[in-house]
Amino acid sequence: MERQELFNYIIKWADHSLILGQRLGEWCGHGPALEEDIALTNISLDLIGQARSLLTYAGEVEGKGRDEDQLAFFRDVRDFKNPLLAELPNGHFGDTVVRQFFSDHFLFLAYEAMMEQSSDEQLKAIAAKSIKEVAYHRKHSSDWIVRLGDGTEESQAKIQQSVDDIWEFTGELFTMDDNDRLALEAGVGIDVSLLRDAWLKNVQTVFEAATINMPDAEAWMQQGGKQGLHTEYLGYILAEMQHIPRAYPNAQW
Amino acid sequence: MVIENKENTIKEVWKLLEKVEDPEVPVLDVVNMGVARDVFFEEEKLIVVITPTYSGCPAMDVIGHNVKVALKEAGFEDYEVRTTLSPPWTTDWLTPIARQRLKEYGIAPPEDGTPDKGRLLSEDKVIPCPNCNSKNTTMVSIFGSTSCKAHYKCKDCLEPFDYFKCI
Numbered sequence A: 001m002e003r004q005e006l007f008n009y010i011i012k013w014a015d016h017s018l019i020l021g022q023r024l025g026e027w028c029g030h031g032p033a034l035e036e037d038i039a040l041t042n043i044s045l046d047l048i049g050q051a052r053s054l055l056t057y058a059g060e061v062e063g064k065g066r067d068e069d070q071l072a073f074f075r076d077v078r079d080f081k082n083p084l085l086a087e088l089p090n091g092h093f094g095d096t097v098v099r100q101f102f103s104d105h106f107l108f109l110a111y112e113a114m115m116e117q118s119s120d121e122q123l124k125a126i127a128a129k130s131i132k133e134v135a136y137h138r139k140h141s142s143d144w145i146v147r148l149g150d151g152t153e154e155s156q157a158k159i160q161q162s163v164d165d166i167w168e169f170t171g172e173l174f175t176m177d178d179n180d181r182l183a184l185e186a187g188v189g190i191d192v193s194l195l196r197d198a199w200l201k202n203v204q205t206v207f208e209a210a211t212i213n214m215p216d217a218e219a220w221m222q223q224g225g226k227q228g229l230h231t232e233y234l235g236y237i238l239a240e241m242q243h244i245p246r247a248y249p250n251a252q253w
Numbered sequence B: 001m002v003i004e005n006k007e008n009t010i011k012e013v014w015k016l017l018e019k020v021e022d023p024e025v026p027v028l029d030v031v032n033m034g035v036a037r038d039v040f041f042e043e044e045k046l047i048v049v050i051t052p053t054y055s056g057c058p059a060m061d062v063i064g065h066n067v068k069v070a071l072k073e074a075g076f077e078d079y080e081v082r083t084t085l086s087p088p089w090t091t092d093w094l095t096p097i098a099r100q101r102l103k104e105y106g107i108a109p110p111e112d113g114t115p116d117k118g119r120l121l122s123e124d125k126v127i128p129c130p131n132c133n134s135k136n137t138t139m140v141s142i143f144g145s146t147s148c149k150a151h152y153k154c155k156d157c158l159e160p161f162d163y164f165k166c167i
């Protein structure tokens, strides 16, 4: 597989974790309870740690001397390849829980496939490391789905609305673009389209326990993030995330 | 520093590493918590390999720095600290000494075995209180004061406590 294609492939995974981690970080100091504030920022820290490993590796593969910081802070909107789901606003706590729940269930299956199937030693190592952390994230978001869904009339109505609103951003997770297919043929990447059935089944299991109605799996789905075509939200995320290093390039702690 | 016997030097370095603490849980050292993975020579250069507990663990940079300081203070000149991700760190690597020290420090050590990653929804494990040994405890949050801990409380002595969770 050509360097540039492999770089593009790794960047997609890195950006998913980085942007979602940055989003969760916005909850710091604003969580609905102290314990949950700490939980959301713990998950954010794990995701940003995973992104650091992936970005560092992407920089090595590219071979142009870019490190994790240069890749995180000095790329612009079109260069980011995260799925749209990762950049959605936090909304209310239920919206954040649903976004996280969909992502956790996807990343768990994706890392499981990657550690078993990828021929790339470093991607395998990052997947094997990350899945242990994602297992806790998935447990946490699944517990909240049940607690809110099988909760009060108000929490049930709100979480069902969040599920219905965010559902259209889940399809993109399972799409295979040209770069994904190249990575799959090279034995490096995984076929994310094959993960969808297991994902739907796991999501449904939790929704049943939560008395949440499963949306239509065949519904029309948004996409574009993996090709660098983003919602208007990403620019604002980058503005906040990148402001300091762009204002003071080469600043050191 | 002239190194005469590499095998003995490696043994000395392992002893040295037992004095490098985890900045977040200072009763743990990098050897007994399983963060120091390997010590060897590449020609004349001493290599120390470390692995992070969690991907985002902010203590890793400090640990890497402290290992370098320990080596420098011991007189080493040609050395390198490398980080590896594979095999991924697991709480199974905490030695019995580390577990005992955690308990004395007031942190419940991990209950044996890594969690079943296949589970979606399930009951939580019973974690004995490190203060009074009661098993009448409850989990407050699966995430705690650092990446490696969950937050519990004891229903008998009423103390909150940290649990060093399994990964």
Ligand SMILES: [Zn+2]
Pocket (backbone or CB within 6 Å): B129, B130, B131, B132, B133, B134, B154, B155, B156, B157, B158, B159
């Ligand atoms: Zn107690």
